[in-house]
Amino acid sequence: MPITAPASPADSAGGPPGTTGPAVGPAHALADVTASDSALRRFLHGLPGVDAVGLEARAASLGTRSIKTTAKAYAIDLAISMIDLTTLEGADTPGKVRALGAKAVHPDPTDRTTPQVAAVCVYPDMVATAKEAVAGSGVKVASVATAFPAGRAPLGVKLADVREAVAAGADEIDMVIDRGAFLSGRYLKVYDEIVAVKEACGTDARLKVIFETGELATYDNIRRASWIGMLAGADFIKTSTGKVAVNATPANTLLMLEAVRDFRAATGVQVGVKPAGGIRTSKDAIKFLVLVNETAGEDWLDNHWFRFGASSLLNDLLMQRQKLATGRYSGPDYVTVD
Numbered sequence: 001m002p003i004t005a006p007a008s009p010a011d012s013a014g015g016p017p018g019t020t021g022p023a024v025g026p027a028h029a030l031a032d033v034t035a036s037d038s039a040l041r042r043f044l045h046g047l048p049g050v051d052a053v054g055l056e057a058r059a060a061s062l063g064t065r066s067i068k069t070t071a072k073a074y075a076i077d078l079a080i081s082m083i084d085l086t087t088l089e090g091a092d093t094p095g096k097v098r099a100l101g102a103k104a105v106h107p108d109p110t111d112r113t114t115p116q117v118a119a120v121c122v123y124p125d126m127v128a129t130a131k132e133a134v135a136g137s138g139v140k141v142a143s144v145a146t147a148f149p150a151g152r153a154p155l156g157v158k159l160a161d162v163r164e165a166v167a168a169g170a171d172e173i174d175m176v177i178d179r180g181a182f183l184s185g186r187y188l189k190v191y192d193e194i195v196a197v198k199e200a201c202g203t204d205a206r207l208k209v210i211f212e213t214g215e216l217a218t219y220d221n222i223r224r225a226s227w228i229g230m231l232a233g234a235d236f237i238k239t240s241t242g243k244v245a246v247n248a249t250p251a252n253t254l255l256m257l258e259a260v261r262d263f264r265a266a267t268g269v270q271v272g273v274k275p276a277g278g279i280r281t282s283k284d285a286i287k288f289l290v291l292v293n294e295t296a297g298e299d300w301l302d303n304h305w306f307r308f309g310a311s312s313l314l315n316d317l318l319m320q321r322q323k324l325a326t327g328r329y330s331g332p333d334y335v336t337v338d
Contacts, residue, residue: 101133247277276309
């Protein structure tokens with residue numbers, strides 16, 4: 001159902017005691033809905049309810065589309081170009097990050113026609129190392145921030161995290177929302193925090209907002225979180241951190257694609273989508289690309305607007321690419337182990 005801009009709410013003078021008052025966020029046709037906590041709540045709970053059975057059935061149906069050889073080769077290269085190659089472990093070292101950067105620039109050293117990935121994603125203290133590793137390549141450096149993955153830190157700490165990553169050269173920031181605030185209904189707090197992080201990114205870094213869909217419990221909550229992120233100025237909305245049991249699924253990604261499609265129809269502003277976690281095979285990636293094409297449309301079939309948060313996925317894409325080119329399946333020893 002299309003979302004239309006509502007009339008200006010009567011209580012737009014400010015939020016309840018303890019809030020920051022009128023939120024100052026992006027200017028667009030729906031800006032009035034964030035003027036107060038009650039206005040935002042009315043808007044979010046006025047969104048159409050999600051038909052879970054219908055959503056999952058459509059996602060499953062789109063996943064059965066048959067992709068032939070020529071289209072499959074194109075889809076594999078497109079998927080490679082959309083990957084955020086990621087290492088987010090406590091044991092990360094500069095050497096590991098440099099190796100990941102080299103793989104991002106030349107995913108298959110034996111075939112220089114292989115596309116580069118979209119970005120390398122690391123913790124803030126590894127941004128400078130990653131930036132050096134991909135210098136001159138066009139591969140972006142993304143950094144998780146805001147006390148990733150739990151998001152349990154004061155706002156000042158989160159903003160310092162973001163500013164340090166941007167100062168070190170991050171082109172993109174992946175933030176996590178305060179799920180505790182969201183699940184307790186403090187929507188304006190979530191919105192205001194995203195606005196503040198977006199401001200900390202400045203003009204140098206795009207912002208991806210992670211919902212951790214596996215913790216939001218319902219599809220209605222995922223839809224509401226998507227709209228909060230977009231209203232607050234997210235450049236991307238992202239499913240997951242990859243650190244919980246339930247991450248990206250075709251259904252929750254389809255729901256988020258519907259949200260960005262409807263948001264652009266209502267405001268003229270285009271927002272990207274990034275499913276992350278659990279996407280491991282070429283077959284999986286192609287299913288997600290079909291979802292993008294059939295739901296949001298061709299405008300999103302570009303790494304400026306769609307990404308995969310995955311690392312093991314790249315190896316399978318490379319092996320499938322090799323099989324299409326030579327007719328032989330090389331096996332896992334053909335690619336590096338990240």
